[in-house]
Amino acid sequence: MTVSAIPLSARVGRIKPSPSMVARLRAQELKAQGRDIIDLTTGEPDFDTPAHIREATTAAMAAGETRYAPVNGTLRLRKAIIAKFARENGVTYAADEIVVGSGAKQVIFNALAATIGEGDEVIVPAPYWVSYPDMVLACDGTPVIVACGENAGFKLTAETLEAAITPRTRWLLLNTPSNPTGAFYSADEMTALTEVLKRHPHVALMTDDIYEHIRFDGGEPVCPVAIAPELRERTLLVNGVSKTYAMTGFRIGYGAGPKALVNAINIIQSQTTSGAASMCMAAAAAALEGDQSFVGEARSAYRQRRDRAVELLDAIDGMSCRKPDGAFYVYPSCTGLIGRRRPDGWVLQSDLDVALYLLEDAGVAVLDGSAYGLSPYLRLSIATSLGAIEEACARIKMACDALQRS
Ligand SMILES: Cc1ncc(COP(=O)(O)O)c(C=O)c1O
Numbered sequence: 001m002t003v004s005a006i007p008l009s010a011r012v013g014r015i016k017p018s019p020s021m022v023a024r025l026r027a028q029e030l031k032a033q034g035r036d037i038i039d040l041t042t043g044e045p046d047f048d049t050p051a052h053i054r055e056a057t058t059a060a061m062a063a064g065e066t067r068y069a070p071v072n073g074t075l076r077l078r079k080a081i082i083a084k085f086a087r088e089n090g091v092t093y094a095a096d097e098i099v100v101g102s103g104a105k106q107v108i109f110n111a112l113a114a115t116i117g118e119g120d121e122v123i124v125p126a127p128y129w130v131s132y133p134d135m136v137l138a139c140d141g142t143p144v145i146v147a148c149g150e151n152a153g154f155k156l157t158a159e160t161l162e163a164a165i166t167p168r169t170r171w172l173l174l175n176t177p178s179n180p181t182g183a184f185y186s187a188d189e190m191t192a193l194t195e196v197l198k199r200h201p202h203v204a205l206m207t208d209d210i211y212e213h214i215r216f217d218g219g220e221p222v223c224p225v226a227i228a229p230e231l232r233e234r235t236l237l238v239n240g241v242s243k244t245y246a247m248t249g250f251r252i253g254y255g256a257g258p259k260a261l262v263n264a265i266n267i268i269q270s271q272t273t274s275g276a277a278s279m280c281m282a283a284a285a286a287a288l289e290g291d292q293s294f295v296g297e298a299r300s301a302y303r304q305r306r307d308r309a310v311e312l313l314d315a316i317d318g319m320s321c322r323k324p325d326g327a328f329y330v331y332p333s334c335t336g337l338i339g340r341r342r343p344d345g346w347v348l349q350s351d352l353d354v355a356l357y358l359l360e361d362a363g364v365a366v367l368d369g370s371a372y373g374l375s376p377y378l379r380l381s382i383a384t385s386l387g388a389i390e391e392a393c394a395r396i397k398m399a400c401d402a403l404q405r406s
Contacts, residue, residue, distance in 0.1 A: 008234040008235050015134040023355070027365035030113045035267050038392040039365045040380040043179065045246035045328070047301075053245060060120070060282030069275035072266050073100025073254070077281045080288040081254050085237070088212075089223040093256045099265045102276045104210050104240035104253030105169045107265070109135050110272075111206060111236055111255065112171070113262035114332055116141035120170045125156040126373030127331065129179045129208070131164045133373075141170070145373055150322060150333065154181040154374070158192040172197065175208040180372045180379040181331045182306075182324020184215055187222045194228035204234040210253075213244045213295050215326035216303045233258045243328075244295055245287040252276055252284040305389055312393035313380075316400050331369070334376050340403035347406055351376035362399035364392045 023041045031037045072078070078098040085091050101107040112135055116122065120141045123147045123390075124132045133143035146164045148154050156369065164364055174193070177184040186194070197203055212221060225232045240253030255265070282285060306323070309330045313321040318336035334354045341347050342361070351368040355378060358364045369377030382389055 011138055011140075014137040016079040018133065023365060023367050027359065030359070030363075035363055037359070037363050037365055038384075038388055038395070039386065040382075040389075040392055041365050041367050042381050043329075044248040044383060045243060045298060046385070047246045047294075047298055047384045048288075049135075049246050049250075049283075052290050053247065053283050056277050056286030056290075057283040065184050065278040065282050066322070067278060069281055071270045071275045072096075072262070073098065073276065074281045074285070077252075077254075077285040077288075080285040081186075081256070083108075084288050085256055089221050089231075089237070090226040091223055091237075093258070094259075096257055096259050097262055098268070099255045099257070099262045099269075100276055100281065100357075101253050101255075101265075101269060102223060102251040102273055103242065104208060104238050104255075105131060106251075106269075106273070107238050107240075107253045107255045108132075108173075108206065108208060109138070110236075110265045110268045111257075111261065112136060113141040114169050114261065115204070115229050115270050121166060121168045122171045123156075123161070123169060123203075124173050124373075125160075125175075127154060127178070127369065127377070128373050129175055129182050130371055132173055132175075136290045141188055142168075144169070147374060148183075149374070153181040154178065154322075154331070155185060155189060156193065159190075161196045165196075165203060167202070169203045171199070171204050171206050172250050173206050174224075175209065175210075177211040177324070177326025179211065179327050180367075180369075181322075182211075182327040182329060184217070184325035185222060187227065190222045190224055191227050194224050194231055197231055197234075198228065201234075203229075204236070205231060206236045206238060209237065209239045210243050211327040212239060214299055214328055215301055216295075216299070216306065217325060236261060241284045241287050246294070246298070247287060250277070250283055251282040252280050255282055259289045266380055268368040289327065294389055302382060305384075305386055306330065308386060309380065309382050309389050309393065312390065316393075318403070328381060330380050330382060331372075331377050332380070334369075334378055337400060337403065338376055339406050341406050343402055343404075348403070351378060354378060358396055361402070362392075362395040364395050364399075 122136045136143040236257035237254045241247040321332035355368040367379040369375045
């Protein structure tokens with residue numbers, strides 16, 4: 001065992017690398033060995049960034065936008081964000097209530113770093129995006145994981161929220177539509193949660209709406225600040241351009257919240273990464289201000305893929321797949337496969353075992369539900385072609401059919 005000459009911090013000991021990165025690396029290793037692997041672990045759109053956004057990036061560079069930019073984001077981008085919140089979410093923010101970071105991930109992290117410390121609790125409904133608990137731990141806080149089972153539509157209810165709140169609760173972190181389940185909180189469901197929060201003034205709300213535009217019911221956006229303006233002063237709305245406009249590599253995320261919080265986030269950012277990349281902010285502004293037709297086209301493609309993936313997975317003996325409301329993942333239960341015997345005699349005991357079996361035997365890389373805090377499930381990304389989804393599901397079916405009941 002190699003021992004590092006540089007002792008590592010307790011902080012790094014508390015957190016683990018993102019499991020999706022670990023799984024993706026394993027899939028890449030097998031690919032490098034010549035195995036034919038269909039990779040359904042990726043959490044990013046498979047579409048190219050729309051041409052007008054790419055052109056805006058090069059135009060910005062040609063115009064000299066290659067230098068340090070303001071820590072809180074360029075005024076043009078902040079104005080575009082303000083206009084987006086007004087147009088799409090029915091909420092009004094001023095330029096000094098907007099924060100811009102290198103990805104929504106950085107905004108969430110900085111918000112936690114700016115507000116929590118030892119003993120502070122953050123409510124994280126499970127299944128959750130893998131980074132939330134680790135970010136809370138990295139900021140010395142305590143993630144309070146609340147199991148939201150399939151019967152509850154994988155969603156927090158007023159009752160489960162109420163039961164999770166303690167005097168140490170600082171935040172409720174809500175992701176809608178959710179990664180990994182695609183669950184979306186309707187206006188009624190959001191109203192019920194805001195009613196609970198109104199009774200607990202020490203609890204702030206952070207919503208991660210990064211999949212806001214990948215929703216299949218055609219309904220209106222649901223914004224807690226529009227529903228309960230009383231919560232505006234203790235809510236941070238987090239969003240970004242990564243998923244909506246296929247701009248993951250640009251690393252631009254943003255948030256809207258009370259000025260004091262935004263200031264604190266900017267202080268953290270000023271002493272760590274400074275402002276986001278200048279030309280990427282120009283690109284993000286062009287995305288928010290420009291032609292939105294890509295958003296609807298991508299949504300239709302994801303809808304078609306979701307329908308097909310759900311149909312094929314749900315027909316597999318041992319699996320059942322609920323139809324997600326949004327995002328680009330499906331989260332089938334593999335309860336029926338647990339206890340079955342692989343052709344080599346090994347008995348599947350967990351969703352991780354199932355994921356490994358599918359990778360090794362079927363050449364399909366998926367993620368295990370345990371990484372997302374609710375087992376036994378699998379997370380499959382549908383941000384890939386319909387053909388790849390159909391081929392992957394056919395391989396999964398064949399591998400599942402080859403299992404023996406013990
Ligand atoms: C729920 C959720 N929030 C945030 C992010 C990261 O967004 P960004 O690329 O803006 O950092 C992801 C990416 O997978 C995600 O799934």
